[in-house]
Amino acid sequence: MADLHVIIDRAAGGLAGQLARELREAVRQGRLPAGERLPASRELARDLGLSRGVVVEAYEQLAAEGFLISRVGAGTTVAPAAGRPPADSSRDPLVPACEPYYGRRSTSPDLGAFPRERWLASIRRALATLPADALDYGDPGGIPELRVELAAYLGRVRAADVTPDNLVIVGGVAQGVSLTVQALAGQLPVGRASHDLNWFVDRIAHPAPPPGRIRLAVEDPVSMRQLPLLHAAGADLVTVPVDGEGIDVGALAATGARAVLLTPAHQYPTGVVLSPCRRGRLIEWAADTGAMIIEDDYDAEFRFDRDPVGCLQGLVPGRAILVGSVSKSLAPGLRLGWVVAPPEIAESVRRARGELDLGSPVLEQYALADLIRSGGYDRHLRKMRRDYRARRDAFVRALAEHLPEITVHGVSAGLHLFAELPGGWDELSAAETAQACGLAAEPVGPMRNSPGPPALVMGFARLPVHRADDAVRAFANRLPR
Structure with a gap:
């Protein structure tokens, strides 16, 4: 062999x-x-x-x-x-x-590492122990068992200020952000939802208010995939530049935005971690203006140089909303995420789920609750941190050896790095060449609102250690300069 x-x-x-x-x-x-x-x-x-x-x-x-x-x-x-x-x-x-609907993203996890045996064991325990009624329509905000486990987990690992009552289960970060923006824009009804006949009669007699809009700031550069979703949710977008410390809070204040969506733990795509000084200024801005911070916590559990940085929501729970999922820690296809928000916003999101799609699949929620409760989720994350760190190190070494012209940023956390190219290099050609060599790469230019040096977002989560050197060498040999 x-x-x-x-x-x-x-x-x-x-x-x-x-x-x-x-x-x-x-x-x-x-x-x-x-x-x-x-x-x-x-x-x-x-x-x-x-x-x-x-x-x-x-x-x-x-x-x-x-x-x-x-x-x-x-x-x-x-x-x-x-x-x-x-x-x-x-x-x-x-x-x-x-074929993945969105193609292979630079932030995609290693789906081959999905803990199938542990997940299967959790599914089996759920099926063996759940009463029949548990498989009926559940709470649209998520089954209580999962909200309890997630609240404890997020409080322990992300330093969130969270209880099961202000945590809502959603179908991933995209849906969580969309419903949050709709709630802030006044598009979602307020008040506690019920499921008796009188509530439905009242909803017919008093339909939801006409769609509203909200001035929402986003980072520059920013993921292009989010923009159509945000527009559809009622956001009028303004961009705010990101530098080596994260979002420019002074520029944010000048926009007049009523909310900001950002990725403070590992900015996408630059990989910058929001500095302590900027965190403080951002919190002051929200307190002074009454604005809301929407925190996209997409890959915060993967921090390699120290423990993950605590979330902003834990510092200002009344002015910050935490949105996360298991898409990077387990798999995007599970479509399981959460929103942690002030009570009135959490209730609006929960009520919207009841009117939109009646909530997330119940059996998968019980399985995730069991995986967290049994310690299997923590063990999986510890293993993946070791694996991803080894892959990151091998990838960065290979880039330094074969492409020393490239400057690498954002390697302390997450599943991708920011590769700054020498001036004059063509991003699109470089990205296509990298993809042809088996590397996950995307050009940064389309993500920018203002000019910047050519750069690529490059993922390493699916690149085995033993293949990194060969793949990068091939990329370097074929790269049009």
């Missing part, structure tokens, strides 16, 4: 799942070609320092998925259709066609 550089983290548990994932990727990438014979389970177990049962379980899983074929007396081989297809062939029929 070829040298596969199989990476097994014994401290993380789930050894059979880890081995299956490594072998699966080797097949998909062509490092294990169709027809290749794998070592006997005893031999591979000895080489990797694992028990034979772990290897057997991994082989059986891949055989069940169609990647491997096991025959008594003939050993285990890679299935004929499981390897990387030739350039002129169609997609592997054994792998479902599933």
Whole structure:
């Protein structure tokens, strides 16, 4: 068998799942070609320092998925259709066609590291213990069990000022931000929702007020993907520049904005962490003007040089709204997030969910509550911090060696870095070249409202340590300068 550089983290548990994932990727990438014979389970177990049962379980899983074929007396081989297809062939029929809707983002997590075994165990415990009524329509603001666990977690890890009553479960950060902006713009009804017949009759007799608008400040540069959502939610946008300390609060004050949306723990795309001085000035601005701070906490749990910086909401709970999700810590496809807000805004968001879609899937909420309560969520995050830090370090080393002309920023946290290119380089060509070499990269120019040096946002979460040097070397060799 070829040298596969199989990476097994014994401290993380789930050894059979880890081995299956490594072998699966080797097949998909062509490092294990169709027809290749794998070592006997005893031999591979000895080489990797694992028990034979772990290897057997991994082989059986891949055989069940169609990647491997096991025959008594003939050993285990890679299935004929499981390897990387030739350039002129169609997609592997054994792998479902599933292209991400938004493509591979520079902030995407390693979805292969999703804790399937722990999640499955949480789903099983929920199904085994929940009464039948728990599977009915739940509270549109989230099941109480999850709000209790998340409130405790966010208070412990993010220093949030939160209780289950001012926390609302939403379908990810996008929905959380959208409903929050609608609430601030006066588009959502106020008052506590009910679900008896009289409440529905009252809603028909007294419909929601006509849509309002709010002057909302956003960072410059900013994620372009958010802008249509914010416009549709009722925001009239003004941009505020970001420098080495974060958002320019003086420039923010000059805009007359009634709210600001920002990413203080790890600004997207520059990677800047909001400085203590700017945090203080931002809080003063909100207190003096009565404005609201919307804190997009998209990847704050991944801080590599020290413990994650506490959220702004914990300092000024009456003037700040914390919006987060498990999209980076677990997977975007779960569509589970939260809004922590002052009571009247939290209730408006909860009520809007009741009128919009009746809330998030119940079983997944119980599973996440169990994962947090059991400690599985914390253990997964500890493992991923180690993995992502190793990938970041390998990526940064490779860039320094092969592309010393590039200046790297924003590496202390998150899943991406900000790569400043020399003047005169073409961002779009550089991004396309990086993508062709297997790197996650996006040009920064379209994210800017004001001019700035050419730069790329580059993700490292899906780049294995052993592939970083080769990928960056190929990028450097092919890069049009």
